Amino acid sequence: MSAAERTGCFIALEGGEGVGKSTQVCLLAEALTARGKQVVVSREPGGTPGAEAIRELLLHPPGKGWTAEAEALLFAAARADHVARLIRPTLEKGIWVVCDRFVDSSRAYQGGAGGLGDPAIRALHDFGSDGLRPDCTILLEVDEARLAERLSARDGSASDAIGGRSADYHRAVAQSFRRLAGADPQGFRIVDGMGTPFEVHERILEALEPWLAAANGGLK
Ligand code: TYD
Numbered sequence: 001m002s003a004a005e006r007t008g009c010f011i012a013l014e015g016g017e018g019v020g021k022s023t024q025v026c027l028l029a030e031a032l033t034a035r036g037k038q039v040v041v042s043r044e045p046g047g048t049p050g051a052e053a054i055r056e057l058l059l060h061p062p063g064k065g066w067t068a069e070a071e072a073l074l075f076a077a078a079r080a081d082h083v084a085r086l087i088r089p090t091l092e093k094g095i096w097v098v099c100d101r102f103v104d105s106s107r108a109y110q111g112g113a114g115g116l117g118d119p120a121i122r123a124l125h126d127f128g129s130d131g132l133r134p135d136c137t138i139l140l141e142v143d144e145a146r147l148a149e150r151l152s153a154r155d156g157s158a159s160d161a162i163g164g165r166s167a168d169y170h171r172a173v174a175q176s177f178r179r180l181a182g183a184d185p186q187g188f189r190i191v192d193g194m195g196t197p198f199e200v201h202e203r204i205l206e207a208l209e210p211w212l213a214a215a216n217g218g219l220k
Helices: 021-034 049-059 068-092 103-113 118-129 144-153 167-183 197-207 209-216
Strands: 010-014 039-043 096-100 136-141 188-192
Touching: 010 021, 010 103, 021 039, 021 096, 021 136, 021 197, 039 068, 049 068, 068 096, 068 103, 068 118, 103 118, 103 167, 136 167, 136 197, 144 167, 167 188, 188 197, 197 209
Parallel strands: 010 096, 010 136, 039 096, 136 188
Antiparallel strands: none
16 A cells, blocks of 8 residues: 555554653644544554454563564564554544554664664564655654653663663664654654643644645645
8 A cells, every 4th residue: 555545644642651652642632633634543563453362472472572583573563453444444444543652663673673674673664564654754863861750760660662662772762753754754753742732732843734724725
């Protein structure tokens, strides 16, 4: 399904740990609804019963935990189910999808910080989800000091297997996101995540203006 064949708009919010994505996903969905759009909110890993079950395996792995390759495959499997059973059918009905994380999280975490490389993650996504891309990926960024503050505030007590990785791993995630966004200025909008939730929300709406304008013009 190409972007031209679907009618709903697909927006993903990305970023490292604790940049405020979940709050922004809710605020964005409310704003879109207020503008008369039908909106479905989802998240990754998760969004369907199968993908939510895989989420539990990923964030709270049994035994010794997954190898890097197994982890990437599980994220891709969860995403394949989510795309086939929820995201594509929703977009085909003309409904907007706002998703808390999507494939660029796999590219930044498993491909970049995890060392598997971008071609491997893209190949899994091509196979699992026919390479579906969001119409726009919003990358929420906070500065280094804020990232360090948030990572140290966790004090080693992060509740899941990925959030609990080292500060170096999370710094590498942030760098990978920045690289991905820099290499694809059409597909990404980098939004400053510093400030109040409302200030950040206003920046996100501004970044999405071209898609909102296209929708108002009857294109979506
Ligand atoms: P979540 O509790 O949703 O984290 P956050 O609130 O920071 O979004 O947990 C998702 C975790 O999974 C988070 O640490 C990022 C990680 N993740 C990956 O490593 N690869 C992926 O493809 C996705 C979607 C998430």
